[in-house]
Amino acid sequence: MTTLQRTFEGRSEIEVVGIYEESFSAKAPGRVQFGEMLNRIERGDADGIVAWAPDRLARNSVDGGRLIYMLDCGVIRDLKFATYTFENNSQGKFMLQIMFGQSKYYSDALSDNVKRGNRTKIEKGWRPNQAPLGYLNDPDTKTIVKDPIxxxxxxAMFELMLTGSYAPKQIAVIARDEWGFRSPSRRKRNGEAGRRSRLVQSTGS
Known part of the structure; x- marks a missing residue:
């Protein structure tokens, strides 16, 4: 049982007809689970939503506007939140719109700050984000330094490549089998094949 379910457990005025766990961010429209939930409400399967907080429902103007419109039309009769009390009246909908707007502003501002930080690093000659193979992210200086190992x-791999006598895959095999080289695993890349594809890419394939 989730924290949200425990919060509303035993509430006689609430009948749960479906549970939706959305894995995609509310920052942008197009969430499949969220869309299916609203479609069921429009079909009359339910007339309300229980969520942890307003920003779990919408942090973009499209989804936020759709929810407000469904409240205006009476399709959604009530919203229950674990962290916020909503009243379905003019003031309640106005405050909900403000909260949706604040959530959108927070997401937009966070994105702007990250982009500005990356741009500053590039202007200083630093590489933003994760360090490439052979380097490490230094948490103290927020820069990238050489990996001593x-x-x-x-x-040495690039030097082999410059001789013109080795193909990238041959260099990858030498580095792995003879030198014991291992590159870090990346998302959606599992096992040896993932490490090899990363290594070949880094040596110019």
Missing amino acids: QFPLIR
């Missing part, structure tokens, strides 16, 4: 191996 991996960097010499990466350099």
